[in-house]
Amino acid sequence: MKKNSKFKHWFKKWGLKICALLVLGIPSVCKAAEGLQLSAGDTTFIMVSAAFVMLMTPGLGLFYGGMVRTKNVLGTIMQSFAVLGIISIQWALWGYSLAFGSDIGNFIGGFDYLGLANVGQAPAEVAPTIPHLAFMIFQAMFAIITPALISGALAERVKFSTFLVFIVLWSTFVYDPIAHWIWGGGWLADLGALDFAGGTVVHIASGTSALVVTLVLGKRRGFGTGSLLPHNLTMVLIGTALLWFGWFGFNAGSALAANGLAVSAFVVTNLSAAAGLFSWMFLEWKLRGKPTALGAATGAVAGLVAITPAAGFVSPMAAIIIGLLVSPICFAAIQLKGKLGYDDSLDAFGVHGVGGTWGALATGLFASTAINAGGTNGLFYGNPGLLGIQFIAVIATAAYSMLMTFIIIKILDKTMGLRIPEHEEVIGLDLTQHGESGYHNM
Amino acid sequence: MKKNSKFKHWFKKWGLKICALLVLGIPSVCKAAEGLQLSAGDTTFIMVSAAFVMLMTPGLGLFYGGMVRTKNVLGTIMQSFAVLGIISIQWALWGYSLAFGSDIGNFIGGFDYLGLANVGQAPAEVAPTIPHLAFMIFQAMFAIITPALISGALAERVKFSTFLVFIVLWSTFVYDPIAHWIWGGGWLADLGALDFAGGTVVHIASGTSALVVTLVLGKRRGFGTGSLLPHNLTMVLIGTALLWFGWFGFNAGSALAANGLAVSAFVVTNLSAAAGLFSWMFLEWKLRGKPTALGAATGAVAGLVAITPAAGFVSPMAAIIIGLLVSPICFAAIQLKGKLGYDDSLDAFGVHGVGGTWGALATGLFASTAINAGGTNGLFYGNPGLLGIQFIAVIATAAYSMLMTFIIIKILDKTMGLRIPEHEEVIGLDLTQHGESGYHNM
C-alpha cells in the first residue's frame, strides 16, 4: 500500500517535468545548411561504428566483471550497464549540448542542443555527409564508455547509488568540457593538439580520475594478501574480444566518413592492439616465466588505448612501435601500484591513464601529414612543436580531471558515502547492492 | 545396420524432392525493373543490419538460457539455434512468398517467390536501392527471431520435437500472414496502421501466442516455491548486450536505406532502451529495495520492444518517455503472473506482448510527420484517428495470433504431446532431450 502510493507520488512529481522536456525536445529536422550532402556510405559507416562502440561498454563490463570475485560480478557488470542507461539520457538532455553546442569562451558548449533541439536528420557542419543525429549518437557512445572505464578503479567496494550520482556529475563537469576543448572547438583544438579518437578525452580523463577515486576510496579488504583472484578469466577474454571489435568503430569511425583515412585508422588500430598483445606476452614471459592470457588481453587493450589518439595520424609501422612500447610502460605502471600500495583494482589508471598518455605523446612523435593532410607532423617528421602541444594537452586534461574528480568525490563521500560498510564488502556487491547472485548451482 | 538403412531410406525419399526444389530455385537475376538503382551504401547497410539481427537470436538464447536452471541451459539455447536453422529454410522455401508474394485478398502473399524464385540480385519495388535478396534476408532474420521469442514461455518443460513442429506451423500460419497484413500490402497497411520495425508482427504476435502456449502447457514443477532461480545471470547480461546491439539493425535497418530516418530510428532505439533500463532500475529500487541487474536487463529489453513499432515515427524525447513508461507497465504485468498463477517462465508475454502493445499504442500517441513525412501524426500531434487504427492493429494481431496458436498447440498436444513427462522435467531438458550437459567439472 504505502509503497504503491510512494510510487504515485514519485510519478506525479516527475511527470510534468518529463512532459516539459518532451515539448522542448521536438527536433527540428530538414534544416540542412547549404552544401551539405548526405552520403549513404558514410551514414552507414557512422551508424555501424556507433553500434560497435555501444557494444564496447557491455564488453568492458565483462572485461572487468571477469576480474572481480564471484560475489561482485553482477555489481561490476551492472556498473557498465547503468552507465549505458544513464549517460545515453544525460547526453541527449544536456551532455551533447555542453560538449558540442556553440562555443562559450573556448571552454564549454552552449545550450543550443539541449534536449537535442536543433539536432536533426540533416547534416551539420561538424560532419557534412551524415545526419547531425548520426554524429550525436556516435559521440554519445564515447561519452558512455568513458565514465564506465572509471568503474575499474572502484571495483568491489563502491556504493551503487553514489556511483550513479558520481557518473552523472563526472560526465557533466569533466567529460563534457574536455570533449569540448578538443573536439567541440575549444582551446585545445585551437592550440593544435591532436586527438583522433579520444586519447585525452576518453583515456587520460578517465584514467587519471580513476587514480583519484581509488586514492580517496582506499584499498579493498584483503588487498595484498593474494586472495583477490579473478573469478572468470574466460569472461575477461570475451570482453577483450568485444572491446577489440568495437574499437574499430571507435577509431575508424572517428574519421566520420568511410574514406582512406578511416581505413588507415582501422589498420593501425589492429596493428597496435596486436603489437600490445605481443609485447605484453613476451614481457611477462621474460620477467615472470610464463605468458598469461590476462596479460595478453591487457596488452591488447593497452595497445588499443595507445593508438586511440594517434589512429588518424600515424603509419602502420609507427602503430606497431606504439603498440610494442605501450606494454612495458603500462606493465611498469602496474608494478608501481603494488609498490605504492594503492588499489587501482582493475588498473583503470595503469592501463587507460598511462597508456593514453603514451598514446598522446606518441602522436606528437609519429604523426605524419603523409597519412592525414589535415593533421600535423610530429617530432620524427621534423616538427618538435607538436610534442609540446601534446604534452600540454595531457597535463591540462589530467590536471583538470583530477581536480574536478577530487571535488566531486569528496562531496559525495561526505554526503552520500562512497564505500559500502566492511561487512557488506565481505558479502559482496551482488547481494548487498543488488539483491542477486551471479550464479546458482552451476 | 538397421539404422543405416533407415537413413538411406530417408535419403531416397527426400532426395528427389530436394532436387525438384533446386530446379525450381534457379533464381532469376538481372530482372531489375526500370528506375531502380542499387546503392552500395544502402546495400551495405541492409546486409550489416541483417547480420546484426541474426546475432539477436543466439543473443536471445543466452538471455533466456541464463535464466533457466543449469540442467536446462542447452535445451533453452538450442531452441533459439534450432529456430535459426529451421526458419532460415522455411523462409526461403515458402515463408517469404507467403509474406511478401503478390497480394491475395489483402490477407496473404502468393506463391511467386516460392523457393526464392524471382528473388534476385536486382532491386525490387519493395526496396528500390538494394538487391531484392537483401530485403529478403533482412526480413528472414525477423521471421527467425519471432518464434524464438515464444520459447521463453515454454521454457524448461517442452518436448523438443513438438517445439520444432510448432515453430514451423506457427511461422507459416501466424507470422507469415501477419507480416503480410502490415508489411506485404495487406489490410493493416491499407488501414494505415504504423509498425516501423515489428511491434505488432514480432512482439505482439509472439507475446500473446506465448501466453496461450503457457496456459495450455501449465506450470513448471516447483513453480511458486522460490527454487526456480536463474543459473547464470552473467549469461543473461551477455544476451542483453547482443540484443541491444542487434536491435540497431532491427530498427534502423527497417528504414531500408542509410538515410536520416534510419539514423533517427537508431537514436530513438538507444534512448528508449536506456530509459527502460533506467526506469526499471529505479522502480525496483523504490518498490523492492534494490535495483537488480536482471531488472536493468529486462527494462532495457522492454524499452527496445516498446520503441520497435515507433522507431521511424517519433522524436528522441518521445522515445525517452516511451522507454520510461514501458517498465512500470511490464513490471505490473509480470506481477500479475504471480497473482494469476500462470507460468510465463521467462516473461515472453509480460515483456514482448505487453511492451509491444504499449509501443504500438504509443506510436498512435507520439508519431509525427516531422520525423517521417511518409508516416502519420499521432494523438499528441493532433490526429486522434491513428490511435484507433493502432488499437485495431493490436487487437487484430493479438486475437488472430492467440486463436491460431491455440488451435496449433491443441492439435500438437493431442498428437505429439507438448510436455515432457515429470521425471524428465526433474532431470532436465539437457540430458533427456539432447543427451548432453552444459557444464562438466567447472
Place this chain on the structure above:
Amino acid sequence: MKKNSKFKHWFKKWGLKICALLVLGIPSVCKAAEGLQLSAGDTTFIMVSAAFVMLMTPGLGLFYGGMVRTKNVLGTIMQSFAVLGIISIQWALWGYSLAFGSDIGNFIGGFDYLGLANVGQAPAEVAPTIPHLAFMIFQAMFAIITPALISGALAERVKFSTFLVFIVLWSTFVYDPIAHWIWGGGWLADLGALDFAGGTVVHIASGTSALVVTLVLGKRRGFGTGSLLPHNLTMVLIGTALLWFGWFGFNAGSALAANGLAVSAFVVTNLSAAAGLFSWMFLEWKLRGKPTALGAATGAVAGLVAITPAAGFVSPMAAIIIGLLVSPICFAAIQLKGKLGYDDSLDAFGVHGVGGTWGALATGLFASTAINAGGTNGLFYGNPGLLGIQFIAVIATAAYSMLMTFIIIKILDKTMGLRIPEHEEVIGLDLTQHGESGYHNM
C-alpha cells in the same frame, strides 16, 4: 636486476631493427592508379566485413575453448588470441607481400609490399573501389583465422612456445603461397579454379595440416576412455554464434564490393549454415537417438565451411543442398577418427578439411554464371571441366599443405619439442603454460 638487464639487452638488440622497419614502412599514400574511384559504400562494407572476420578468431577460441576441459580453457582460447596478435604483424611485415605482391613464377608474391610499403589509402587494381589498405586488412583477417583453426587439432597438449613458432612458419610457408596461388594471380587462378572465400586456402589448407599435426603429436592422455568431456558447451554455442555472424563478413565481404553478388553470397551463407545445422541435428536424432546442441553447432559450422568456396557462385537452393549434405559427410569423417584412433581433438580436420573439400567440389557441381557472370558453370550447368579443376585445386592444396606441415612440425618436434610432458598434461595447459586458472571459486 639480472632480469631487468636482460630486458635492456633484448631491447637494445631489437630496437634498431624496429626503427629500420619504421623507415621502410612509411607508406606511400596518394598513388592511386588512373580510373580507380573510391566508393564510401564499398569501403564501409569491407571495413565492417574485416571487423566481422576479426571477431571470428576469438569466436573460434570460445568454440574450441568450451570443448576442452576446465584446466585447458585459457590455453586453448589463448592460442586464438596469440594468433591474432602475431599474424596481424606477420601479415603487415611480410605475409601480405608474399601472398599479394607482384607474382613470381606463378607461385608466390614478390617483396613490393614488405612492411606495407606501397599499400596506401588509394585504391589498387585488386579492389578498385576501396583503399588498398582495406583490401590488405580484410585479407589479414583470413590469414589470422586460418592457422587458428589448426589449434583444434593439437588442443590440450601442445607446448605454447612451439605453437607460436609453428604458426609463424606455417603462415609464411603454407598459407601465404597458397593464398597467392588462388587469389594473388598464381597458378590455380590461371587454371580457372574457383574459390570465392577460401574453401581451399582457409579450410582445406588448415584442415589437412591439422591432420598431419595430430598424427605427429599423438593422442591425448585419456583419449578413448570417455573422460574428455567438454567443460562448457554454452561457451561453444557463444563461439558458434560469433562464427556464424562473422562469416557474413567472410563470405559476402569476399565480393569486395557491396553489390548483388555480395548479397547473394550473404544469403547462401546463411542458408548453408542453417541447412548444415538442420541435417546434423536430424542425423544425430536418427543415428544416436537425440539431437545435441554440440551437433547443431558443429553442423552450422560445417555448413559455413562448405559454402565458403561456393558462396559467390551458387544459388540459394544449391546452398541448401550443399549444407544438407555437408553434415553427413563430416559426421562420417568424425566417426572415422574413433575407428582409426587418431585424436583430432576438436575435429579441425573432420570439419574444416572434409567440409572444405566437399565445398570445393560442390562448387564444381553447382557453380552457375547466372549467379556470377565472372565465374564458370559447374557440372550441373553443363560444364564437367570445372569439377576436374576443383579436384586438382583440392589435391594440390592438400598435398602441399600436408607436406610442408609435416616438414615444419618434424623440425619443431626435434628442436623445440612439440608436446608438453605427461605430468604437465595432467595438470593442464593453463597452469603449466600460462600460470593461470580459468575460474576461481565460481
Place this chain on the structure above:
Amino acid sequence: MKKIEAFIQPEQFEAVKKELFEANVHKMSVSQVKGCGQQKGYTESFRGQVVEVHLLPKTKIEIALNEDFVQPTIDAIIRGARTGCIGDGKIFVLDLPQCIRVRTGESGTDAIG
C-alpha cells in the same frame, strides 16, 4: 554429538530447509554433489562418442548437532525430501566427538548450535 550428512534431490532443498527451520535447526552447510544410486542413468554423446552418465546432481546437507536433535532433524529432512520416487536420497549419521566455534573458541555442545 552427531553429524548428519544427507544427500537429497536438489529440487527438494527449499522444502527441506523450510522443514529444518521449523524444527529449529538453523545451522547447516550445503554443497552440490553428483550421485549415483538406484536411479537409472542417462547417456550423453559428444560428437558421436557416447558416454554413460550415471551421476545426477544431488544436494548434500551437513548438520552437526546434539543427540536430542538427531531424530527431529532426520524427520524434518524426510518430510521435506520425500517425493516417493527413486533418487530421493539417503541420510547418514556419524559420531562427532568434538566441535569448536572459531569465533569464540567455545567447544563441545556449546559450540554446536
Place this chain on the structure above:
Amino acid sequence: MKKIEAFIQPEQFEAVKKELFEANVHKMSVSQVKGCGQQKGYTESFRGQVVEVHLLPKTKIEIALNEDFVQPTIDAIIRGARTGCIGDGKIFVLDLPQCIRVRTGESGTDAIG
C-alpha cells in the same frame, strides 16, 4: 557400517567408477574438491602479482557400505586410481553408526545398498 571417503585424480574417476561397478558397488556420491599434498604446486600470476597455487583439482568419492564390502571397495578404488605418481590420493574409512533411506524410511544395513 562404514563410510569411505576417497580423494583421487579427476582423470582417474572414470576408471575408478568402472572398477567399482565391477565390484558391485553402484551407489556413491561424488564431488570436486581441491587438494594439497605431496604434489608440488604451481604459481599463478595476476597482472604481475604472483600467487602460489598449492591446490590442484581432486575428485572426492563418498560411499556408505556394509563392513563386508569395505575391503573389495578399497581394492577397486586402488585399481582404478593408481597411476604410481605422486598425487594419486588417499582413502579414508569412517564409522557409520546409522543410515536412513529417505524414500522408504528404511534404516541400517537395509537402507545402505
Place this chain on the structure above:
Amino acid sequence: MKKIEAFIQPEQFEAVKKELFEANVHKMSVSQVKGCGQQKGYTESFRGQVVEVHLLPKTKIEIALNEDFVQPTIDAIIRGARTGCIGDGKIFVLDLPQCIRVRTGESGTDAIG
C-alpha cells in the same frame, strides 16, 4: 587418527593455509560450500519474486591427521580464520579408524602424512 572438518570464511582461506603450513600441516582437501548459521541472510529477487537467501559461501577444509597434530591444527585454523565476527565458522573433529595411500597401498598412520 582424526579427521578435521572446518567451515570458514572464504576470505580467510589464504590466512588459514599460511598458518597450517607454518604448523607443518601440508595435506588437506578444500571445497566450496554454502553455510547457514548465526549470520543473517539476505534477500534475492528474481523478476519481482523475492527469495530469502540464508546460505552464504563458506570454505570447507578437510584434514586427516594423527592425534598429536590435532590440537596444533585446530589452533592454526583458529589463528587464520578468526576475525571476531559472526560467521567465522566451526571446526569438527571426527574419528578416523583407517586411512590408505592409493599410490603405495600403505595404511594407517604411515599413509596419513
